[in-house]
Amino acid sequence: MTTAAQSPSAGAAAKPANSRSRVITASLIGTTIEFYDFYAYATAAVLVFPSLFFPAADPTTSLLVSFATFGAAMVARPVGAIAFGHFGDRIGRKATLVASLLVMGIATFLIGVLPTYNEIGVWAGILLLILRLSQGFALGGEWSGAALVATENAPRGKRALYGTFPQLGAPIGFIIANGLFLIINFSIPGEAGAPSEAFLSWGWRIPFLFSAVMVIIGLWVRLKLVESSTFEKASTQGAIKRFPLGEAFRRYWKQLILGTFIMLATYVLFYLLTSFMLSYGTKAPVAPETYDAAVAGPWVPGLGFSYVQFVLMQIVGVVFFGLFTVLAGPIADRIGRRKLLIGVTIGIIVFGALFPVFLLPQGAATMPLTVVFLIIGFALMGSTFGPMGALLPELFPTNVRYTGSAVAYNVSSILGAALAPLVAVVLWAWGGGNPWLVGLYLSGAGVLTLIALLLSRETKDVDYDEGLVAAEATVL
Numbered sequence: 001m002t003t004a005a006q007s008p009s010a011g012a013a014a015k016p017a018n019s020r021s022r023v024i025t026a027s028l029i030g031t032t033i034e035f036y037d038f039y040a041y042a043t044a045a046v047l048v049f050p051s052l053f054f055p056a057a058d059p060t061t062s063l064l065v066s067f068a069t070f071g072a073a074m075v076a077r078p079v080g081a082i083a084f085g086h087f088g089d090r091i092g093r094k095a096t097l098v099a100s101l102l103v104m105g106i107a108t109f110l111i112g113v114l115p116t117y118n119e120i121g122v123w124a125g126i127l128l129l130i131l132r133l134s135q136g137f138a139l140g141g142e143w144s145g146a147a148l149v150a151t152e153n154a155p156r157g158k159r160a161l162y163g164t165f166p167q168l169g170a171p172i173g174f175i176i177a178n179g180l181f182l183i184i185n186f187s188i189p190g191e192a193g194a195p196s197e198a199f200l201s202w203g204w205r206i207p208f209l210f211s212a213v214m215v216i217i218g219l220w221v222r223l224k225l226v227e228s229s230t231f232e233k234a235s236t237q238g239a240i241k242r243f244p245l246g247e248a249f250r251r252y253w254k255q256l257i258l259g260t261f262i263m264l265a266t267y268v269l270f271y272l273l274t275s276f277m278l279s280y281g282t283k284a285p286v287a288p289e290t291y292d293a294a295v296a297g298p299w300v301p302g303l304g305f306s307y308v309q310f311v312l313m314q315i316v317g318v319v320f321f322g323l324f325t326v327l328a329g330p331i332a333d334r335i336g337r338r339k340l341l342i343g344v345t346i347g348i349i350v351f352g353a354l355f356p357v358f359l360l361p362q363g364a365a366t367m368p369l370t371v372v373f374l375i376i377g378f379a380l381m382g383s384t385f386g387p388m389g390a391l392l393p394e395l396f397p398t399n400v401r402y403t404g405s406a407v408a409y410n411v412s413s414i415l416g417a418a419l420a421p422l423v424a425v426v427l428w429a430w431g432g433g434n435p436w437l438v439g440l441y442l443s444g445a446g447v448l449t450l451i452a453l454l455l456s457r458e459t460k461d462v463d464y465d466e467g468l469v470a471a472e473a474t475v476l
Contacts, residue, residue, distance in 0.1 A: 084141020267416025
């Protein structure tokens with residue numbers, strides 16, 4: 001009893017193994033690279049992959065198949081979470097983070113050199129799928145490791161603030177990836193806003209090849225890390241488990257379920273704002289004269305923006321994503337993660353109901369309404385995503401923290417991110433171009449997240465060493 005009573009204060013007094021600047025840089029740069037790679041694929045999945053890798057008579061079918069490969073990576077993410085989580089909880093965070101970055105970087109670079117359907121037929125799509133699965137496998141271990149580097153080295157009372165460092169990789173990676181696509185598009189412009197022949201031939205490959213430079217920088221930073229005192233203490237006390245996944249499912253299955261659904265609305269919201277909205281925003285409101293409905297099916301109208309216009313609008317929204325991610329950390333440290341997220345999730349539910357208000361063609365008002373929609377959506381995204389870097393790891397003790405948080409985060413990706421673009425395209429078609437069903441889908445995901453939050457407990461004051469004594473006591 002005496003040992004248990006002293007454990008929290010001892011954990012609070014432990015000096016972080018890494019300096020603040022090293023923690024910020026290592027957790028931020030890694031997730032920035034990982035999300036950059038992911039978003040480069042997401043953009044190409046809309047712009048080039050349907051025609052270059054999955055050609056079909058029906059453009060909606062090509063888009064759905066392209067989105068299916070995008071979603072396939074989400075299925076691979078829980079597998080990566082299990083693999084990287086196992087080694088992260090067994091041998092430490094540093095080596096695991098280096099490995100995940102290498103796998104992601106190599107897979108992304110190879111996408112940039114793949115031959116297309118016209119060159120090798122269906123094998124082009126198969127190879128693209130394999131590399132996409134590799135990306136998902138790597139990202140399955142990246143996020144949790146980066147979140148643990150940040151939060152296990154955080155000063156007392158600032159875990160949510162430090163937990164926002166890896167979260168910022170999402171908006172920064174999005175801006176870099178899409179900014180690079182824009183630069184390439186401006187350099188080799190097409191006609192009527194469509195990608196040029198040069199862009200379709202080789203321009204789209206540049207962002208994937210450029211990832212090699214970013215990976216080298218990320219590896220240099222991460223190799224300078226040392227293990228956190230929290231993990232070292234768990235190792236010294238003999239609390240490390242030989243099979244962390246089994247321990248997590250046996251003792252912390254409730255936390256796994258709650259964490260999965262707490263992340264659900266975040267995933268659905270983000271992938272609707274990025275992948276789906278890029279398709280909906282750039283689809284013409286009226287079918288071209290050459291469109292043959294008898295062959296390709298009924299025309300599903302969109303907002304009619306050019307690719308450049310819409311990506312610039314998205315980048316404006318993503319700036320608010322980053323801003324509210326940073327703001328959410330200190331607020332979550334002050335009032336608690338649960339209270340903040342309940343309020344934000346209610347906002348997401350209401351936001352879903354307002355899709356038809358913002359997202360139908362309304363003449364000159366279409367652009368400003370769409371920009372306002374993106375700003376509100378990305379502000380909600382930052383407010384819900386920011387605290388997740390602290391909340392999910394706080395659900396688990398040190399000896400299963402990597403595994404538990406990674407599994408919850410990435411299983412949610414199947415329910416949210418993998419399905420969101422596909423479901424949204426189908427609902428968009430069912431609505432005849434009206435996105436009200438897509439908004440209803442988001443609101444439904446928000447309701448599930450709200451229920452999970454109401455069933456969970458506040459984790460703000462949980463000590464990171466709290467579970468070690470109990471874990472040690474169970475060792476036979």
